[in-house]
Amino acid sequence: MNALTQTWVRIGKIGDIPRRGARCVKHGDMSIAIFRTADDRVFALEDKCPHKNGPLSQGIVHDGCVTCPLHNWVISLETGAAQGADEGRTLSFPVRLEGDEIVLGLGAPA
Amino acid sequence: MTRKQKLVVIGNGMAPGRMLEHLFEAAPDAFDVTIFNAEPRVNYDRIMLSPVLSGEKSFEDIIIHGDGWYIKHGVMLYKGHKVVEIDRQAKKVRSEHGEVASYDKLVIATGSAPFIIPVPGHDLPGVLTYRDLDDVDAMLLAAQSRGKAVVIGGGLLGLEAAAGLKERGMDVTVIHLMPTLMERQLDPAAGYLLERELESRGIKVITKASTKRILGETRVEGIELEDGTIIPATLVVMAVGIRPSAALAKEAGLSVNRGIVVTDSMQTSDPDIFALGECVEINGNVYGLVAPLYQMAEVAASHLTGGTARRFVETSTATKLKVTGINLSSVGDFSEAEDREEIVLRDAAAGVYKRLVLKDNRILGVVLYGETADGAWFFDHLKKQTDISEMRETLIFGQAYQGGSQLDPMAAVAALPDDAEICGCNGVCKGKITGVITAKGLKGLDEVRAHTKASASCGTCTGLVEQLLSLTLGDAYNPAAVTPMCGCTGLGHDDVRRLIKAKQLKSIPAVMQELEWKTSCGCAKCRPALNYYLVCDWPDEYADDYQSRFINERVHANIQKDGTYSVVPRMWGGMTSSSELRAIADVVDKFNIPAVKCTGGQRIDMLGIRKEDLPAVWADLGKAGFVSGQAYAKGLRTVKTCVGTDWCRFGTQDSTGLGIRLEKFMWGSWTPAKLKMAVSGCPRNCSEATCKDIGIVCVDSGFDIHFAGAAGLDIKGTEILGHVKTEDEVMEHVVALAQMYREQGRYLERIYKWAKRIGLDEIRRQIMDEPDKRKAYYERFVFSQKFAQVDPWSERVSGKDKHEFNPMATLTLEAAE
Helix, strand or coil: CCCCCEEEEEEEEHHHCCCCEEEEEEECCEEEEEEECCCCCEEEEECCCCCCCCCHHHCEEECCEEECCCCCCEEECCCCEECCCCCCECCEECEEEECCEEEEEEECCC | CCCCEEEEEECCCHHHHHHHHHHHHHCCCCEEEEEEECCCCCEECHHHHHHHHHCCCCHHHHEEECHHHHHHCCCEEEECCCEEEEECCCCEEEECCCCEEECCEEEECCCEEECCCCCCCCCCCCEEECCCHHHHHHHHHHHCCCCEEEEECCCHHHHHHHHHHHHCCCEEEEECCCCCCCCCCCCHHHHHHHHHHHHHCCCEEECCCCEEEEECCCCCCEEEECCCCEEECCEEEECCCEEECCHHHHHCCCCECCCEECCCCCECCCCCEEECCCCEEECCECCCCHHHHHHHHHHHHHHHCCCCCCCCCCCCCEEECCCCCCCEEEEECCCCCCCCEEEEEEECCCCEEEEEEEECCEEEEEEEECCCCCHHHHHHHHHHCCCCHHHHHHHCCCCCCCCCCCCCCCCCHHHCCCCCEEECCCCEEHHHHHHHHHHHCCCCHHHHHHHHCCCCCCCCCHHHHHHHHHHHHHHHCCCCCCCCCCCCCCCCHHHHHHHHHHCCCCCHHHHHHHCCCCCCCCCCCHHHHHHHHHHHHCCCCCCCCHHHCCHHHHHCCEECCCCCEEECECCHHHCCCHHHHHHHHHHHHHCCCCEEEECCCCCEEEEEECHHHHHHHHHHHHHCCCCECCCCCCEEEEEEECCHHHHCCCCCCCHHHHHHHHHHHHCCCECCCCEEEEEECCCCCCCCHHHCCEEEEEECCEEEEEECCEECCCEECCEEEEEECCHHHHHHHHHHHHHHHHHHCCCCCCHHHHHHHHCHHHHHHHHHHCHHHHHHHHHHHHHHHHHHCCCHHHHHHCCCCHHHHCCCEEECCCCCC
């Protein structure tokens, strides 16, 4: 059976990201947006809106969500799921704080 | 290492094929596999036979495992070998050609056989079933005659066969025993729509028809129904159902009812023999659709490799009729019962029928005809047993609304049919809007937007939606009722603006705290609005909240659909020079900018710039003297000019100079929505000043000041504010007007909408007739410009917000496998 191997990578400090903002991490061809909420929680989503691939990292972060800059879809930072009546889901990655270090979990694709 | 176990598989259909895929993935070296296939070929997608019949696909297109797959996995495949005996004592199987294979584990996947109605003549040449590629080949041969065909059975397979034969040029009649087609998957209403659709394609359908006998001496000549009707035919296809092929298992002494009896781990009554696919029976049920068969495949593979946890669980499966141009899908249980409710949507003209069967606010069954785009969504909720009470009123309309054509905005709303599209952006029809207004008791535009998305995108249909509100609610609709800014507050824009002033609120958290915001940090609607109001009202004290600005205003460029940006440098009044053009050309070359375009506001737009390149692009432009054109801003955009008295033989004033003066005075200011201006040197109006937010038309006696034009979603000529004599007066009046708009406009409200709301006379009175008021507006604008006229590009080139433009990290590790 395929064990899900999780690699944890230090990507920077929480202070690198503005509150209610995001920054990107390049991972091969993929861009992963790292979000920091008003209350200093961090989340990681693929930087791609499920609607038309808009760069979520450029959106406005509010509560636990980000609003896509292209067409205002609202995406949950925790699950990557589109909110409200929109249907879709962006890939989300586990991310945690160790002190002020942000550690991103990159799993093998299931 | 232990010896590899011998696995023999009888049957090479989709179920055992999938099982082997799972097996090879989980335990590639556990088994030596031998397959006996009664059909002389590899594993193919039986579901796709109908497209092969109709000619849309070839057999090669539908192969799942080509010969190479069997070689790669070391599988011994006997093609065209039907197994005739299982010797459970010796653990051996024997094919009709005498091939013998011994096994440690045996998997029976003999599938099913079409049911043949035992009427006289059923064995005549020309009577076919519809099961495998041989049947398709035989039908294709028969179709070459372009003669008459009868399909017995109006179920899924029968109708696909009928449509395919029709496609191949045959004259087709479908005979169906029941009153409506596909009665197992469709309710009578959808069955009726389907019947009409097939007939419109030239397929005759006879329901409630029982076949008495098949006519013909040496081959088929026709059929006779119980009522004596005779239908001539050279081809008869029987598609009245399938039954599990369980004879072999039964002869081997395994437990067999309708199908081979297996447990939910696909185990037969012999512990070394598994069975799966259409030949098995689990808890009294047999299965013919692919989803449960694939589930069986997973379960069997897991048990063969020693896992014991996986069990087969009965789930609903969606059915789709694969006839091109007929959209039909059904799933679940849709019979009527006391404790069930249903939601039905019918649109006879469009041929759309949708029915949801609910029990306890959960979807039990779904029938979609004519429009099946939401099938997957409904099915998802059915599978998940979602409690749909929250969305019940709108459930039937499905998940999303895409595309569609624009409706003529002039049409009388009341006369529109319910299926008329109101909102082209979001594909919302009239019936939906009125339905939701009634069902949810909606009172205002914003609520309709929230529930239906109608008019929530480009907004051009706002008027139509408002009319629908009036039509539906009558006098109860009060368009003047305050609509809240967003879901985060009950206050409207005007109240919020008033309270910001009255309570001296000077930060977003202060506004949210004092005005009792319902969310902890607002949303993408209210935050940019609040940020603007605070910037406008407290220019010297408020610190712009960068994170509450839309991305374009954060990075001072325009985001494009692919995530790149476009950059527009300011060209004052639309004037440029060879050195500026040369600098732009150099930047375009240096950064490989893919597109350069002239804008409607007399600027040059460079499109397709990567975000990381923006600061460097700006640095180079800055060296040539450019500042940001703010083409992204809810603020002063462009002042367009004609060449005026400088060059034009008709010019009455220096329109270019005035335009440049206005632009240099007003650039950098934030406004509720974008502000575009123009100055024309004479009434010929070459700079099109009379459709701008603010326009000046020069005349011999001075300057006519226009405002509140629109040339976007709406087209509207400007209104005259008044006439003044000197350029200095133009400056004072125009700036005062802009400041009045800045102080009163709601965020994203263009000047023409604000003017309509405030009243033209009121604006004229304050700007033209009350010099003190005008001067006060002017002074406040001038004050705020002290803090606003900072070139954002040079700020960022010198390092401000550096983090915005570079990735935080670039990971070099490979994706872990």
